[in-house]
Amino acid sequence: MVVSNKGVLFKAIPTGHPVIGEHFEVVDRTIDIENFKLGENELLLKNAYISLDPYIRERMREPHIESYIPPFHVGKVMVGDGTSVVIKSTHPQYHEGDIVAGFTGWEEYTHIKENDEEMNATGRFCLNHAKDSSFPLTHHSHLLRIHGLTAYRGLINFGNPKKGETIFVSTAAGAIGHLVVQIAKIKGLYVVGSAGSDEKVDFLLNTLKIDAAFNYKKVNIDKALSKHCPDGIDIYFDNVGGEILDRVLLHCNRFARIVVCGMISQYNIRNRKEKYGIKNIDQVFAKSINIIGYLISDFWTINNDTFSKDMEEWLESGKLIYKEDVTIGIDNIPQAFLDMYAGKNLGKSAVKISDL
DSSP states (O other): OEEEOOEEEEOSOOSSSOOBTTTEEEEOOEEESTTOOOOTTOEEEEEEEEEOOTHHHHHSSOTTSOOSSOOOOTTSBOEEEEEEEEEEEOOTTOOTTOEEEEEEESBSEEEEOTTOSSSOGGGOEEOGGGGGOSSOHHIIIIIIIIHHHHHHHIIIIIIOOOTTOEEEETTTTBTTHHHHHHHHHHTTOEEEEEESSHHHHHIIIIISOOSEEEETTTSOHHHHHHHHOTTOEEEEEESSOHHHHHHHHHHEEEEEEEEEOOOGGGTTOOSGGGSOOOSOTTHHHHTTOEEEEOOGGGGTTSOOHHHHHHHHHHHHHTSOOOOEEEEEOGGGHHHHHHHHHTTOOOBEEEEEOOOO
């Protein structure tokens, strides 16, 4: 049975903002599922959801530039976190019909080879329990896995929140930010967030019920932080870096913690000489500020039972709202990615490309 297997091809390395058709685009391909042969310990997946995340831009770089994650290869299908169903398997750990999550191609069907370090079969997470869950599948593949864990561990492990403290969160209406502000409220903090539109500010104030929020595009950052954080900042959860990080340093209290989850404002700047230089770095020693960055892969090998228990309990009780921004159709992945990167999404951004 020959069926469509459209995929998003990485065509060229962008030096600035990626352009559809020039740097990546959807291409028509087919796959003969019935006659598709698997080697030993291999899988053939039908992809249902593709997660769109800012780190993808970091992979659209020159091969010689070192980073925490491998670059994409020109001429190959792009790769990201996804949720899929196994339709063929020679791997003893997985069977036809299993729902799995892990790295997969930005395509309709993906062949997982045993010797593929990036997409090896043992890197899958089985989500069969989601079939009988009261939560949607995307909650299991995103909220109760990578994205929820990123927010939870970043705040709890490194932010070390204490009741009554003030936390400021940038991109507070984004995939990670909208979870961090809610967890912070649950922990008894005074929560302030910034976002890039009035709609997002309204979402933060009236849906998530945080204490204060502002549109960073419409205000003077220093004045906004002075107004909304009158007692200073004890924790800054940073998703953007650049100028906002620089200004926050001036408003930090002594022994403040800055948790660096991402620096989306700097990802499109490939020349390091053009990146934003932090001018107020002297505040770090003057105020004994602790700055720490982290990768979610740091937490895969530890016991995350507490995380799962807390998140599920908060969901069931209504203490936590998970906002998703889901685009339909594989043809729309490139534009959905650019929209996410431009901050047009509200909550977690993903693309649904098929039913399971």
